[in-house]
Amino acid sequence: MTELFTGKERDAETGLDYFGARYMSAAQGRFTSPDPDNLGSIKSDPQSWNMYGYVRNNPLRFTDELGLNYSVCDTNGKNCADLTDSQYNDYLKSSSNIYQTAGGSLYSVNQDGSDTKVGSATYYNEKDVAGAAQIGASQLLINEFAKQAVLNAGFNLGTRGLFAGLSYGFRLYRASQAGEAAIAATPVGRLGSSFNAAGNNGEQLIGGRLYSGHALDRLQERGAVPSVVEDIISSGTRSPGRYPGTTEVKGANGTVILGGKLFGVAGAEKVITVIPK
Amino acid sequence: MLFSSVASEPSLNEVIFSGAGGRVSVEVSDYERSGTPDFHDANWLIASVSISAGSFSGSFAISIGTYELVELHRQLRLALDALVGTVSFENMETDLALTVEFQGNGKARIAGEARPHSSPAGTLAFAFDSDQSYLALTLEQLSAILRRFPVKK
Numbered sequence: 336m337t338e339l340f341t342g343k344e345r346d347a348e349t350g351l352d353y354f355g356a357r358y359m360s361a362a363q364g365r366f367t368s369p370d371p372d373n374l375g376s377i378k379s380d381p382q383s384w385n386m387y388g389y390v391r392n393n394p395l396r397f398t399d400e401l402g403l404n405y406s407v408c409d410t411n412g413k414n415c416a417d418l419t420d421s422q423y424n425d426y427l428k429s430s431s432n433i434y435q436t437a438g439g440s441l442y443s444v445n446q447d448g449s450d451t452k453v454g455s456a457t458y459y460n461e462k463d464v465a466g467a468a469q470i471g472a473s474q475l476l477i478n479e480f481a482k483q484a485v486l487n488a489g490f491n492l493g494t495r496g497l498f499a500g501l502s503y504g505f506r507l508y509r510a511s512q513a514g515e516a517a518i519a520a521t522p523v524g525r526l527g528s529s530f531n532a533a534g535n536n537g538e539q540l541i542g543g544r545l546y547s548g549h550a551l552d553r554l555q556e557r558g559a560v561p562s563v564v565e566d567i568i569s570s571g572t573r574s575p576g577r578y579p580g581t582t583e584v585k586g587a588n589g590t591v592i593l594g595g596k597l598f599g600v601a602g603a604e605k606v607i608t609v610i611p612k
Numbered sequence: 613m614l615f616s617s618v619a620s621e622p623s624l625n626e627v628i629f630s631g632a633g634g635r636v637s638v639e640v641s642d643y644e645r646s647g648t649p650d651f652h653d654a655n656w657l658i659a660s661v662s663i664s665a666g667s668f669s670g671s672f673a674i675s676i677g678t679y680e681l682v683e684l685h686r687q688l689r690l691a692l693d694a695l696v697g698t699v700s701f702e703n704m705e706t707d708l709a710l711t712v713e714f715q716g717n718g719k720a721r722i723a724g725e726a727r728p729h730s731s732p733a734g735t736l737a738f739a740f741d742s743d744q745s746y747l748a749l750t751l752e753q754l755s756a757i758l759r760r761f762p763v764k765k
Contacts, residue, residue: 538650547652548645549675553705557729577704578679592704594652607652608675610705610729 406457407441538605544568545605559589559611567591581607588612625760627681627753629710629722634665634740636710636724640757643764644675654764655679661708663726665738672728674707678763685754688712692751695744705729718744 442450536551541561546554554561571586582593589611595604626639644656655678662671680703687699691714699712710724723739 537648538653547650548648549653549656577702578677578683581704590706605652608705 408455408457410452410454412455547605547607550606550608553609554611557609557611559609563588563611564591564606564609568593625757627750627757629712629742629750630746631720631722631740631742634722634738634742635663636665636722636738637662638674638676638708640676640681640761643761651765657681657761661726661728663736663738665736665740668736668738670726670734670736672707672726674703674728675705676703678758678761680704681754681758681761682763685751685758688747688751688754692744692747712742712747714744720744720747 440452441454441456443453445451536548536555538548539546539551542565544561544565546561546564554564567586567588568584568591571584571591574583574585575581576583576592576594578594580594584591584593589609591609592607593604594607623639625641626637629636638659638661640657640659642658643654644658645653648654657676657678659674659676660671661674663669680701684699684701687701691697691699691712694714695718696714696716698714699710701711702709707728708724708726710722713721713723715721720742721739722742723737725738726734726736728734
């Protein structure tokens with residue numbers, strides 16, 4: 336075994352990365368077994384139906400250190416509890432009157448039929464949380480990951496005692512779920528920052544391959560990993576690009592545009608953009 | 613593709629292909645990256661495409677290289693000079709394909725397909741008739757955009 340992708344061990348015989356609960360195939364960008372119970376799936380988020388996906392197919396942006404991790408916070412986004420997948424799953428099973436919106440907020444249904452916001456559940460990334468802390472951010476929320484929390488799950492943190500002894504300091508109170516649809520529509524990314532915002536990445540060398548910042552943005556947005564690009568380049572069909580100095584490589588998993596010299600401007604060959612299928 | 617109303621007044625950064633029953637506009641808002649020394653990254657533009665064709669309309673974000681607009685401008689200028697030929701445009705990321713086929717007598721047929729990557733299932737094919745008067749204005753708009761957003765070398 337050698338330590339590779341996100342610091343996980345890679346099995347030399349199978350080429351798979353070990354993620355605790357599951358193995359992840361770097362070549363395929365997929366877990367080799369389904370997410371246990373497909374916990375993260377919700378009806379309104381087709382991407383979440385994919386039980387084999389690794390970090391919502393956004394490995395450049397997110398990592399999944401233990402196979403799964405959740406952060407449950409109070410309604411102010413503070414007093415957060417970091418839970419493993421099994422902890423969170425147990426917690427959900429023990430609750431009955433709670434549901435989660437697509438935006439990741441947790442609501443309880445009151446006896447009079449009204450709703451009370453009791454907190455938020457966010458599927459988060461340990462490395463990103465650490466990075467956010469370094470830049471002074473109090474919390475990193477990833478909306479799309481929040482969607483993976485739980486659907487129609489029960490939630491009664493104070494009385495059911497699931498987290499008894501953990502003392503996370505939650506304070507549950509009533510609120511309305513109005514407006515959550517707008518949050519759910521926000522693309523993947525840090526809270527308030529569209530995931531498809533341009534200009535996030537700079538040119539990088541990954542696995543000996545030079546990527547433009549734009550190409551890395553595209554990989555993130557479209558949920559592809561560099562190994563997919565390598566696969567396309569190595570096995571795809573090459574043809575001259577439509578602009579001087581560019582090469583178009585079409586493969587089963589998409590198209591890669593390579594460029595080195597455009598309109599007389601020299602430069603090292605790099606991946607200009609990626610159009611995954 | 614998000615359905616939305618299509619603006620009727622062009623902005624200074626907008627190029628419009630319009631005609632009978634159809635309108636395609638590409639509005640450039642800015643360079644995607646400023647200050648990068650890399651030629652490829654420096655020439656991506658952030659743009660929005662709005663399409664109205666018959667009873668259908670929609671808009672979506674798109675990335676276009678400055679040099680792609682240069683090529684579109686070149687083709688359109690040549691076709692307008694001769695009033696014959698076909699202008700073919702498809703951005704490198706294949707979100708938007710557009711052809712302008714001059715049919716003689718100053719008439720032209722504009723056809724295309726929008727395939728926004730943000731909505732893979734949302735493809736819109738369209739076609740409508742136009743003429744040289746509309747397209748001459750289109751060329752002016754394109755020239756203005758290229759002056760504002762030239763190819764960075």
